[in-house]
Amino acid sequence: MSNQKYTFAFDSTDAATHDRLGGKCASLAIMTSAGMPVPPGFAITTDAFERTMYQTTLREHIARVLDGLDMNDTADVDARAAHCRELILTQEVPEEVRDEVLLAYRALMERCGGEVAVAVRSSATAEDLPDASFAGQQDTYLWIVGERATLQAVRECWASLYTARAITYRAANNISDEGLSMAVAIQKMVNSRSSGVAMTVDPSNGDRSKIVVESSWGLGEMVVSGEVTPDNFLLDKVMMSVVTAVISDKHEELVPTGRGTIVRREVEPERRVAPSISDAELMAVARLAKAAEKHYGTPQDVEWAIDADLPDGANVLLLQSRPETIWSQKEANVTFVSPGSGIEAITKSMLAGLNLS
Amino acid sequence: MCAAKAKSFPSPYDHKAPAGSEGWQALYPYNLVFQDGLRAKEDEKFWFCDSQHWPNVFKPFETIAVEFASRNLGAYNTRHYIVPPANGIDYRIHNGYNYFSPVAVAPELIAARVPHFLERAGYYFQNWGTLLENWRTKVLANIAEMDALTFEPLPDMVPMETITEGVGMDPSVTLFENYDRLIQLAYRNWEHHFEFLNLGYVAYLDLFGFCKEAFPGIPDLAIAKMVSGVDSVLFRPDDELKKLATLAVELGLTDVFAAGKDAAGTLAALADKPKGAEWIAAWEAAQDPWFNYTSGNGFYGHDVYWRDSLDLPMGYIQDYVERVNKGETLGRPKDELLVERDRIANEYAEALSPEAVETFQGKLGLARAVYPYVEDHNFYIEHWTMGVFWRKVRQLSNLLHEAGFWEHPNDILYLSRDEVRPVLFDYASAWAVGTDPIGPTYWPKEIARRTAIIDALEEARPQPAFNAPPAQISEPFTIMLWGITTEQVSQWLGSDDDDPNTLSGMAASGGVVEGLARVITSPSQLGELEQGEILVAPVTAPSWGPVFGKIAATVTDIGGMMSHAAIVCREYGVPAVTGTGKASTVIKTGMKLRVDGTQGKVTILS
Numbered sequence: 015m016s017n018q019k020y021t022f023a024f025d026s027t028d029a030a031t032h033d034r035l036g037g038k039c040a041s042l043a044i045m046t047s048a049g050m051p052v053p054p055g056f057a058i059t060t061d062a063f064e065r066t067m068y069q070t071t072l073r074e075h076i077a078r079v080l081d082g083l084d085m086n087d088t089a090d091v092d093a094r095a096a097h098c099r100e101l102i103l104t105q106e107v108p109e110e111v112r113d114e115v116l117l118a119y120r121a122l123m124e125r126c127g128g129e130v131a132v133a134v135r136s137s138a139t140a141e142d143l144p145d146a147s148f149a150g151q152q153d154t155y156l157w158i159v160g161e162r163a164t165l166q167a168v169r170e171c172w173a174s175l176y177t178a179r180a181i182t183y184r185a186a187n188n189i190s191d192e193g194l195s196m197a198v199a200i201q202k203m204v205n206s207r208s209s210g211v212a213m214t215v216d217p218s219n220g221d222r223s224k225i226v227v228e229s230s231w232g233l234g235e236m237v238v239s240g241e242v243t244p245d246n247f248l249l250d251k252v253m254m255s256v257v258t259a260v261i262s263d264k265h266e267e268l269v270p271t272g273r274g275t276i277v278r279r280e281v282e283p284e285r286r287v288a289p290s291i292s293d294a295e296l297m298a299v300a301r302l303a304k305a306a307e308k309h310y311g312t313p314q315d316v317e318w319a320i321d322a323d324l325p326d327g328a329n330v331l332l333l334q335s336r337p338e339t340i341w342s343q344k345e346a347n348v349t350f351v352s353p354g355s356g357i358e359a360i361t362k363s364m365l366a367g368l369n370l371s
Numbered sequence: 372m373c374a375a376k377a378k379s380f381p382s383p384y385d386h387k388a389p390a391g392s393e394g395w396q397a398l399y400p401y402n403l404v405f406q407d408g409l410r411a412k413e414d415e416k417f418w419f420c421d422s423q424h425w426p427n428v429f430k431p432f433e434t435i436a437v438e439f440a441s442r443n444l445g446a447y448n449t450r451h452y453i454v455p456p457a458n459g460i461d462y463r464i465h466n467g468y469n470y471f472s473p474v475a476v477a478p479e480l481i482a483a484r485v486p487h488f489l490e491r492a493g494y495y496f497q498n499w500g501t502l503l504e505n506w507r508t509k510v511l512a513n514i515a516e517m518d519a520l521t522f523e524p525l526p527d528m529v530p531m532e533t534i535t536e537g538v539g540m541d542p543s544v545t546l547f548e549n550y551d552r553l554i555q556l557a558y559r560n561w562e563h564h565f566e567f568l569n570l571g572y573v574a575y576l577d578l579f580g581f582c583k584e585a586f587p588g589i590p591d592l593a594i595a596k597m598v599s600g601v602d603s604v605l606f607r608p609d610d611e612l613k614k615l616a617t618l619a620v621e622l623g624l625t626d627v628f629a630a631g632k633d634a635a636g637t638l639a640a641l642a643d644k645p646k647g648a649e650w651i652a653a654w655e656a657a658q659d660p661w662f663n664y665t666s667g668n669g670f671y672g673h674d675v676y677w678r679d680s681l682d683l684p685m686g687y688i689q690d691y692v693e694r695v696n697k698g699e700t701l702g703r704p705k706d707e708l709l710v711e712r713d714r715i716a717n718e719y720a721e722a723l724s725p726e727a728v729e730t731f732q733g734k735l736g737l738a739r740a741v742y743p744y745v746e747d748h749n750f751y752i753e754h755w756t757m758g759v760f761w762r763k764v765r766q767l768s769n770l771l772h773e774a775g776f777w778e779h780p781n782d783i784l785y786l787s788r789d790e791v792r793p794v795l796f797d798y799a800s801a802w803a804v805g806t807d808p809i810g811p812t813y814w815p816k817e818i819a820r821r822t823a824i825i826d827a828l829e830e831a832r833p834q835p836a837f838n839a840p841p842a843q844i845s846e847p848f849t850i851m852l853w854g855i856t857t858e859q860v861s862q863w864l865g866s867d868d869d870d871p872n873t874l875s876g877m878a879a880s881g882g883v884v885e886g887l888a889r890v891i892t893s894p895s896q897l898g899e900l901e902q903g904e905i906l907v908a909p910v911t912a913p914s915w916g917p918v919f920g921k922i923a924a925t926v927t928d929i930g931g932m933m934s935h936a937a938i939v940c941r942e943y944g945v946p947a948v949t950g951t952g953k954a955s956t957v958i959k960t961g962m963k964l965r966v967d968g969t970q971g972k973v974t975i976l977s
Binding site for chain 2: 216219221222223224248250251252253255256257258345346348350351352353354355356357358359360361363364365366
């Protein structure tokens with residue numbers, strides 16, 4: 015996907031500026047370039063919002079609606095906020111913005127092998143909204159299918175700048191509507207063929223040179239909740255090689271229907287005992303976990319998925335990464351038979367009867 | 372897991388010799404064969420076949436290398452450094468192949484050895500640099516002296532100077548003394564071979580043990596990669612050929628090499644070229660010492676050394692010239708290897724607590740300081756010393772061949788080294804008496820008889836081991852040098868649920884490739900290797916260097932992380948699985964294989 019004025023692909027090599035992308039999208043782009051492939055997608059930049067606001071009559075219109083608003087009159091604030099949002103939701107998106115967004119959208123669909131559902135999320139530039147945070151639980155529209163619905167969801171995101179709460183917040187904090195802007199993330203909904211967790215420390219002994227990967231069929235909830243015994247892999251983080259692999263009997267899976275619902279079903283016999291992840295996919299999971307640890311500077315606990323719609327080599331996705339909390343606080347409890355170095359240490363380790371095999 | 376069935380390898384006493392090889396025991400020294408009177412004692416021990424160093428049946432003269440090597444390995448453990456838990460490694464020849472059995476120190480005797488080890492090994496570690504320089508001086512002096520030894524036919528008359536200078540001795544004295552001296556000098560350098568090697572291993576094992584504790588499950592390959600050097604002299608001969616190839620292209624001499632002539636033909640053609648002389652001068656300068664390099668491993672009389680067979684290095688140069696012409700940059704990726712080595716060490720260090728990092732860095736530093744010897748000694752002893760040694764042996768053999776003692780120039784190899792002395796006396800005595808020596812009547816028949824026995828022994832591949840393996844194999848040298856671990860031995864014994872299409876071994880050099888197998892059991896078959904094939908061999912030698920540029924992977928029967936095959940494969944970035952026990956017999960040329968050098972697995976795909 016090429017980057018233009020109104021869109022920005024998450025896997026772009028261009029600088030991901032916060033001004034143009036907002037917090038959420040900038041974070042997705044930075045993660046992608048740091049080797050943590052989030053579900054593919056693109057940002058609709060703040061330029062697109064501004065173009066829509068300023069090159070139509072929309073901005074003047076909203077200013078007029080809000081003129082002389084009394085913040086203490088909550089009923090009036092609610093009414094006027096709703097009016098503003100209605101204006102945004104019915105505003106035709108300027109042609110050059112729409113064309114570019116659709117171009118990026120179609121490129122994304124092509125990459126996903128056909129029309130797939132997307133998530134549309136607002137990506138605010140920090141101080142414009144009360145709950146703005148990079149984790150971004152702002153407006154999120156899941157399982158959106160089709161160009162029209164996607165564009166509508168984009169307008170819904172934009173409109174979220176004018177909730178009564180947002181308007182009150184800006185007024186209370188003396189934030190002017192001048193320069194108010196928002197980017198929007200369009201991101202593939204993950205269609206998990208397999209998923210699981212990865213930890214960049216061996217939880218059994220605190221060995222930080224290991225990565226543990228657990229994997230099962232379908233969505234990862236069953237791995238996290240312990241309803242299924244996942245395949246378990248221990249990898250050497252430095253050499254990126256498998257140390258141990260245990261393939262389990264995975265009797266059930268949760269599978270997305272593609273329309274926002276999930277079915278729970280039994281796994282057919284031959285797939286139950288087959289590895290739920292290929293060697294190459296396992297390495298990709300290990301790589302993204304290692305990249306996350308490097309990026310955040312502390313052992314990570316990662317959720318990942320393998321997307322059934324994406325081609326091999328681009329199908330392993332990072333869903334979430336958070337700091338590992340147990341071993342990060344302490345050191346591995348190893349007592350070495352021969353601390354130090356030199357002839358004394360050599361002798362000591364020799365006599366300890368190395369278990370060399 | 373269910374308990375493994377009690378399994379055992381056969382006793383050597385029940386392991387029959389192939390038909391036609393009856394009486395083979397008499398070809399070897401009495402102390403190297405399993406004696407009937409010692410059955411109970413010998414069957415107590417576990418013996419494994421060292422086909423890593425001795426893949427072929429010994430001719431009688433060739434036992435010299437295993438005798439000198441094994442005796443001296445033992446001497447340094449047992450008598451020099453008093454290594455607390457380990458004495459030497461006992462050795463026997465059975466059905467023509469070499470078997471080893473590590474000798475552990477009785478547990479109650481270990482403690483008393485510790486202070487001696489601390490003092491003695493400690494001294495060597497503390498003075499490593501100066502002692503190693505001294506080692507080089509001694510070893511090179513022995514090689515120079517050996518190189519100066521000559522074996523000349525006895526003249527019709529002693530020279531006039533013998534009369535005028537009142538020498539009062541004839542050249543038989545020199546002949547006898549030179550033969551004795553040749554054996555003595557080889558013995559001296561085999562003494563020196565182990566002067567540092569065992570210590571190099573214990574320092575390595577200290578790091579190894581630490582890494583296994585700190586990073587449970589760390590691949591052995593990772594530890595090897597952290598310490599390995601990148602500019603060992605062991606790789607210098609091959610680097611010299613690459614330099615010569617590059618020079619040939621620079622001097623505009625490509626056409627001469629493209630013609631694919633033998634060495635003599637190429638050199639003759641070069642003589643006519645304006646810049647040919649410059650290249651020839653470089654070629655000659657490279658030969659001493661770098662062409663003292665064998666395509667075998669230095670342990671056999673049939674080993675071909677580059678210096679004695681210039682077609683070999685010239686052929687490699689021709690290949691390299693072609694590659695340079697195609698725009699390829701020759702050479703090992705030294706910078707990349709260094710970057711990778713430091714990346715690995717740094718990433719493991721980052722996974723440790725600060726106190727543990729200090730221990731890790733200390734052990735790693737020492738292992739890195741002593742490790743170059745582990746690689747370098749091989750050039751000085753196996754290649755250079757033994758190259759000169761075998762050349763001198765062949766010169767002597769040829770002299771006796773021309774004097775009618777035997778039919779083929781190298782037939783001396785069918786005599787033990789102690790049988791040669793009487794032959795020399797026979798030759799010199801008949802010369803003195805003015806009659807015919809007896810040997811020409813006796814030896815051709817005897818050699819023919821011995822040849823038939825050796826050929827019959829060669830028909831059978833060696834039994835991998837004898838007797839019951841110990842419950843746990845923990846002798847460090849056995850593991851590091853030969854890759855003989857508890858798991859490995861049970862693999863050889865074969866468990867019932869084994870997938871016949873999968874072989875396991877040491878993950879000696881990382882990477883995964885698929886390709887067609889080429890089984891090579893002798894260096895003379897190396898020419899059959901095609902670009903991109905997977906080399907499958909009982910063992911490889913580092914001097915096969917130039918072939919590593921064209922193969923996709925290596926699989927061997929025997930060899931640990933520190934085996935020469937493992938070292939060379941890591942240097943060349945070629946995946947390798949060593950110590951599979953049986954690859955060269957199970958795999959056939961042309962089979963499609965998947966070699967996973969990171970996991971130590973070989974899969975026969977079709």
